[in-house]
Amino acid sequence: MGDRVLELANIGKTFAGVTVLRNVNLQLQKGEVHALIGENGAGKSTLIKILSGYFPPDRGGEIRMNGKPVVFYNPKDAMKASIHTIYQELTLCPLMSVAENIVLDKQHFFPGLLQKKRGFRELAMKALERLGQADIDPGSLVKDLSIAQQQVVEIAKAITSNAQIVLMDEPTSSISQSDADKLFNIIRGLKADQVTVVYISHRLHEIDGIADRITVLRDGDLVGTVNKAEVTERDLIRMMVGRELTTMYPKVNVPIAEPALRVENLSSEGAFRNISFDVRKGEIFGIGGLVGAKRTELLEALFGLRPITAGRILVNGKEFTPKSPRQAIRKRIAFVTEDRKKSGLILCLPVYENISLINAQEKVPFGWLDWRRLFRIAEKQRKALNIRLARMEQTVRTLSGGNQQKVALAKWLEFQPEVILFDEPTRGIDIGAKTEIYSIMGALAARGTAIVMVSSELPELLSVADRIMVLREGEMKGIVRREEATQEMIMSLAALKHTAAAGGLQERRQQ
Known part of the structure; x- marks a missing residue:
């Protein structure tokens, strides 16, 4: 060299x-x-x-x-x-x-x-x-x-x-x-x-x-x-x-209330089987595992994108079997997908139209959209999430990855979801943008939103989630509280076939 x-x-x-x-x-x-x-x-x-x-x-x-x-x-x-x-x-x-x-x-x-x-x-x-x-x-x-x-x-x-x-x-x-x-x-x-x-x-x-x-x-x-x-x-x-980051993983402790989402023995043929957990209002519930653990498939089933073959889902205590994303949205469930470019955004549309996508589904008189109202909603979310752009009319493909991710989240917030599913929320974005996303998640939790977060980054899971469920090849291997979890513990649960050897965690289930 x-x-x-x-x-x-x-x-x-x-x-x-x-x-x-x-x-x-x-x-x-x-x-x-x-x-x-x-x-x-x-x-x-x-x-x-x-x-x-x-x-x-x-x-x-x-x-x-x-x-x-x-x-x-x-x-x-x-x-x-x-x-x-x-x-x-x-x-x-x-x-x-x-x-x-x-x-x-x-x-x-x-x-x-x-x-x-x-x-x-x-x-x-x-x-x-x-x-x-x-x-x-x-x-x-x-x-x-x-x-x-x-x-x-x-x-x-x-x-x-x-x-x-x-x-x-x-x-x-x-x-x-x-x-x-x-x-x-x-x-x-x-x-x-x-x-x-x-x-x-x-x-x-x-x-x-x-x-x-x-x-x-x-x-x-x-x-x-x-x-x-x-x-x-x-x-x-x-x-x-250009500044000192005081913490990479801002975490605010908020009151944890009753379960907003409960999953009991949920299965989807060819994907996962017998998954059980609950997520409480104000809680960030992490899901970890290696590639092939079927974490994304679980979120897809919760959002009506994948058929459920056994088990049941309860939202605020009422049984719910999502047949489509539209039904999940009606139950105030939001899904921020892993690949924002393919399934989270419409890249050729302006920023304000992307932010307005969910709110545009609401019934309007004679089928006419109130674009002034939708623009006001988009501007409100832009300010709330600090989305950096030149103007609201620019196409979303021209934004940086971190700002695209904020737009993908912003489209869900106006209808005030009770459960938000995040699939790899910080993939492909820089450290400053990651810290902002964590802060936004904390603010949502403080508002009483139940958050489910799939992540492949162990430091992220260990720092942001209140509890962590580990999946391996479609099977649940344990749920651990943040204060007890370590990287070695999570990796053992994710990788070992006999999870009893991973510290007897096969189940601190639903404590």
């Missing part, structure tokens, strides 16, 4: 008069893992898209590869310059094989039909073996692979293209910890092969484990580039948010 492979000089970018990057200077060294961090809206994605050839920098900015100026007119130009990007939303062809995806841009190297098929497979096998992932079959269809395996295929594409620089955008956001550990080993292997990795993540503990240097952006400006060994996590947070 030490030779400069890429340099950005005075990089800026403006869209429709709004400046999102200002005079950013960055140097990447050969064979380093360089972390790029910042709050949502800091300019990270724009900078990556400039490096990838999707956007040109504003006039006056310059990119130099190995000391020579380069201009990228499109992503293909960046790939020709040996820059390969692995986006959060992977860009593979799902109905093609692993081998075909890996050689998609290299087929001209293999003349003849038989030579092509044989060559495709051999090249793919060599790349997968180099990454320590020889168990992935080059003949498998990509759609049949896990997200983690698809990421490996993306990396294999990069190394078979002799990439000098690999850009990774939030690569662990949708994979388990064990898969993340495998990815980190692959990154260390790339580093050993003198490949430069630019790693974007909101998870500072990951950066601490793999990065050599860290560049921090804030509001489109370069705050600084530091050696990882010379800074603490608190230093990085201060650089990112």
